[in-house]
Amino acid sequence: MRKPLAFYLFLFSAPTSVAAQMAWTVTPGSVEILQGGVLALRVSGDGLVGVRARFGNREIVFFADGNRSYLGVLGVDLEEKPGPQDIVVRAWGEGGRKSEKIVTVDVKRGIFPEEQLSVDPAFDRIDEALRQRIEREQAQLARLWATASPLRLWQGSFVPPVPGRVTAPFGLRRVVNGIPRSPHVGVDLKVPLGAPVAASNHGRVVLREDFFFSGKSIVLDHGAGLYTMYYHLSEFQAEKGALARRGDIIGWAGMTGRVTGPHLHWRARLNGARVEPLELIKATSDK
Ligand SMILES: [Zn+2]
Numbered sequence: 001m002r003k004p005l006a007f008y009l010f011l012f013s014a015p016t017s018v019a020a021q022m023a024w025t026v027t028p029g030s031v032e033i034l035q036g037g038v039l040a041l042r043v044s045g046d047g048l049v050g051v052r053a054r055f056g057n058r059e060i061v062f063f064a065d066g067n068r069s070y071l072g073v074l075g076v077d078l079e080e081k082p083g084p085q086d087i088v089v090r091a092w093g094e095g096g097r098k099s100e101k102i103v104t105v106d107v108k109r110g111i112f113p114e115e116q117l118s119v120d121p122a123f124d125r126i127d128e129a130l131r132q133r134i135e136r137e138q139a140q141l142a143r144l145w146a147t148a149s150p151l152r153l154w155q156g157s158f159v160p161p162v163p164g165r166v167t168a169p170f171g172l173r174r175v176v177n178g179i180p181r182s183p184h185v186g187v188d189l190k191v192p193l194g195a196p197v198a199a200s201n202h203g204r205v206v207l208r209e210d211f212f213f214s215g216k217s218i219v220l221d222h223g224a225g226l227y228t229m230y231y232h233l234s235e236f237q238a239e240k241g242a243l244a245r246r247g248d249i250i251g252w253a254g255m256t257g258r259v260t261g262p263h264l265h266w267r268a269r270l271n272g273a274r275v276e277p278l279e280l281i282k283a284t285s286d287k
Helices: 005-019 126-143 277-284
Strands: 022-026 029-035 040-044 049-053 058-066 069-073 083-093 098-108 114-115 165-169 172-175 187-190 197-199 203-211 213-225 226-236 249-253 263-269 273-275
Touching: 022 098, 029 226, 040 049, 040 058, 040 083, 040 277, 049 069, 069 263, 069 273, 126 203, 197 277, 203 226, 213 249, 273 277
Parallel strands: 029 098, 114 172
Antiparallel strands: 022 040, 040 069, 049 058, 049 083, 058 069, 083 098, 165 187, 187 263, 197 249, 203 213, 213 226, 226 249, 226 263, 263 273
């Protein structure tokens, strides 16, 4: 005899109803976030042994953070599509029990100013040799982003690498001689030539190069898919491969690369998303 459809639905739903006895919470349960924003998700409950979640095709890395608690940080890319998206958060308990909850993230369009610039077209010309150099440098960075080291090195709050104010904001849209350029994916911090530049958190120096656009550049790998970048330095301090602690001097501010004056261009990248580094400070303070 054929069983009614409800019987099969019961079979499918049964494991979930057992797991639902596992008491845990995720905060926030729903949230609005701007393009380029950073969100910290906290999962708490008794007997949790693991948490996983994805935002689109990006894995959110969760790590044990104190008693009965897991912390995950999510980066929303500068050009993430606006609108609501659901994050399915899966938690495992002892004995392999598993249950899930939904966090709704409503991505809001960032308000990014526009700047019109006129430059001598000769200044802007890129010949074949230079084009090849730029491509090599971009490929070198792309290889870095493709290999996130699993071990988390960062702890606690990120700190500003220099004390200076922002002179060019994150997301600034530059239009040069009437042609839109790629958006400004970092912040420019005003800083005198030769001022010390500090590591924003613990991390390994995975890139220390003199690049055409970004000049003397350092990339710190904080582990678990989180990187910060420090561009236009006058001098390096930290060696490649070295482990920098938060606040350690990694270099000296300058105006190397394609710039018009001394400043620190500071960037952050989280799980493949280009995020506002100042938001990284906010999202990790008091966590
Ligand atoms: Zn910049």
